[in-house]
Amino acid sequence: SIGPRGTLNIANKVIQPDGFSRSAVLAGGSYPGPLIKGKTGDRFQINVVNELADTSMPVDTSIHWHGLFVKGHNWADGPAMVTQCPIVPGHSFLYGFEVPDQAGTFWYHSHLGTQYCDGLRGPFVVYSKNDPHKRLYDVDxxxxxxxxxxxxxxxxxxxxxxxxxxxxxxxxxxxxxxxxxxxxxxxxxxxxxxxxxxxxxxxxxxxxxxxxxxxxxxxxxxxxxxxxxxxxxxxxxxxxxxxxxxxxxxxxxxxxxxxxxxxxxxxxxxxxxxxxxxxxxxxxxxxxxxxxxxxxxxxREYNLRPRIKEPAPGKPFPGGADHNINLNFAFDPATALFTANDYTFVPPTVPVLLQILSGTHDAHDLAPAGSIYDIKLGDVVEVTMPALVFAGPHPMHLHGHSFAVVRSAGSSTYNYENPVRRDVVSIGDDPTDNVTIRFVADNAGPWFLHCHIDWHLDLGFAVVFAEGVNQTAVANPVPEAWNDLCPIYNSSNPSK
Ligand code: C2O
Structure with a gap:
């Protein structure tokens, strides 16, 4: 395992986890990658070194720390062309973020194309400072x-x-x-x-x-x-x-x-x-x-309760948030791509964060057109996601937050009183399902919301919530190395 300050070498290696040999993309030379661990309050500094060479797979890379809010460090969130340009072979990038108020089970994975399907996935555990789990749940x-x-x-x-x-x-x-x-x-x-x-x-x-x-x-x-x-x-x-x-x-x-x-x-x-x-x-x-x-x-997800009772933010009825968003997902047979409210997410040529930092502050002007939602900082946001039965059930993941699931798949009732909080929710595969989540927009920056079936994400099943566009630059000071990523990427990939 590696601690809060560590190095992840990303390299190709032939492995046979089920007896069949194939070339894979691995973090730290193993599948799954090494456990990254630390405790609440730690400042993580993970240096990702790209040593990829096998061109039968993507050779660029970018890593996401799934479930960590990375508040103030949106630039370190990882989704390629949303918050950064990819790291090209022969280069490295130091991801830095703090974990001031989270403890639990997370993971990390490539967030470039479908690269994590080729192996770049590993566990990430944040232990709580005083180890209350052991006392609370009395495990050995x-x-x-x-x-x-x-x-x-x-x-x-x-x-x-x-x-x-x-x-x-x-x-x-x-x-x-x-x-x-x-x-x-x-x-x-x-x-x-x-x-x-x-x-x-x-x-x-x-x-x-x-x-x-x-x-x-x-x-x-x-x-x-x-x-x-x-x-x-x-x-x-x-x-x-x-x-x-x-x-x-x-x-x-x-x-x-x-x-x-x-x-x-x-x-x-x-x-x-x-x-x-x-x-x-x-x-x-x-x-x-x-x-x-x-x-x-x-x-049953709707039977889960938060350990400390906490009502959903906003008013206790459907549509009772400051900002109510309905996302209708569909599969368009003409293009063989997924859509959210009629738009397919196509990775932009300039990362959304860079567009914002360069002064584009109107969601309508941010690319990819139609996929960016403007969210005011401090708003309570409600998102309803009617089931998409085709190729479902679809697990939807929101970056930068956990959310209250006020209506789960398989349930026709709403729970505003003590809903479970999480960061991936299945939107179900029954046409009557209408999964509804609530969160507080307390994290300035562009955050991906997408189907975690990686093949579906690759087919455009995503939107971006651009939270507090006017505050994003001040809230997320970027390091010099982040500024260097796009020029290096563009000169290594002239077609881009
Ligand atoms: Cu675990 Cu955007 O992903």
């Missing part, structure tokens, strides 16, 4: 980070449209349907102890039904926000989301299947794919034989 061990994500045997650039994942990897290990019996990830536990599992869905597409045979768990965190403990036996986790689950190792000493059944890719557990192993100390080193059981108490 909080060291477990479990990334689960889809994997593809071919470089993302060679894959057209929305490709079929080849396997599911738990911490970088898994099997495909007809692939070799490659090793599975093993989580070792001691009977009688309680473990905080930080589950992170790093997928480019798949959501999973996650469960552990013979065990239930207690949800205590969703996307970096603490929740009241909620007992469940299965969790559906969407791309980009995180949960902390307390697992009580209170069953007979033995081996148990950990399962993550995907909605895309090959479902089920043939060839022991989509699985990992929970192994008690004292159990034999063999595969589990535990049967798959139907969930009886799956997590």
């Amino acid at each position: 061990d909080e060291s477990t980070v479990l990334t689960v994500g889809d994997w593809y045997h071919a470089p993302s650039l060679s894959l057209a449209g929305v490709p079929h994942p080849d396997s599911t990897l738990f911490n970088g290990l898994g099997r495909s349907l007809n692939g070799p019996a490659s090793p599975l990830y093993v989580m070792n536990v001691v009977k009688g102890k309680r473990y905080r599992i930080r589950l992170i869905n790093t997928s480019c597409d798949s959501n999973y039904q996650f469960s552990i045979d013979g065990h239930t768990f207690t949800v205590i965190e969703a996307d970096g926000e603490n929740t009241q403990p909620l007992q469940v036996d299965q969790v559906q986790i969407f791309a980009g989301q995180r949960y902390s689950l307390v697992l009580n190792a209170n069953q007979a000493v033995g081996n148990y299947w950990i399962r993550a059944n995907p909605n895309s890719g090959d479902p089920g557990f043939a060839n022991q794919m989509n699985s990992a192993i929970l192994r008690y100390r004292g159990a034999r080193n063999v595969d589990p034989r535990t049967p798959e059981k139907n969930a009886t108490n799956p997590l």
